[in-house]
Amino acid sequence: MNQGASLNELTPERRLRRLELTVTRRLDGLLHGSYLGLLPGVGSEPAGSREYRAGEDEVRRMDWSVTARTAVPHVRTVDADRELATWILVDATASMDFGTTEFEKRELAVAAVAAVGFLTSGTGNRLGAHLLTGDGVRRFPARGGRTHLLGMLRTLLAVPRGLPPTDPVPLAEAVTGIHRAVVRRGLVVIVSDFLDGLDRDGLGPAAPAWEQPLRRLAARQQVLAVQVGDPREHDLPDVGLLTVVDPETGRRREVPTASRKLRERYAAAARQQQAAIAAAIGRAGAARLPLRTDRDWGADIVRHVRAQRRLGRAARRPLAPEGGAS
Structure with missing residues (x-):
């Protein structure tokens, strides 16, 4: 989505205004009628x-x-139900401070949170959040209203970047925390790259550390996993000797990207890693919405919402009488 300057180049208030206009202009009307939104709701x-x-x-x-x-x-x-309680767990750790196109993954996560918030905002609806940062988890109680949502988004935009984690909380532990906190059945949205907790970079046979907590959460709640990614996590360009830095640990490594075999091995490993993440989310019983920094995130959300509404209508379609016309 071409929106002029990057979100990160705007003042916080202009970022919020742009996000609100993007969501309301492009997605307004999708949830009219029967309240079926990001998921076929309980x-x-x-x-x-x-x-x-x-x-x-x-x-x-x-x-x-x-x-x-x-x-x-x-x-x-x-x-x-007409009144919906929505909870968001948003990953704002160092791995999200990465992006090679119009957006960083962190900016895309903010956009996803804004979309969820504005889509589920309505009379009687409440929104709460757990914000996972390098300093731990910050919790926002479930409340209604635009002011509450904008306050959460301001806090997310203000999370410091590039700082080493001081009190790191694994994604698995954060999922367990929101599972314990959310008592009433509703919608839980997890916005993350889901790279934390992978066995040997997601290539080994073991399930990701967050899969079992996610499975327990999905047994009680409607869960949507918004997986945020960047194209360079899928393939490497030929740019000569590239210095890469692990944002979580600060470790540096020189990568000779001119090597075609290395680029092919990287792409194959990335495909396997992404397949492992998608499979783990599916096994846990959560819906998955992939968003990428090089794609139109608004269009991707629209497609997801429309697909879920079609599923909801199909589930409610009356059965044809036995032996009747098809």
């Missing part, structure tokens, strides 16, 4: 039945009357 209003999906549906949601009538297992579907 709720309490009956909306019909659909066939049971093994491994996805809870047995306690079984619609026994329809199951008996059709001889095929069905589960009840519901419309999402």
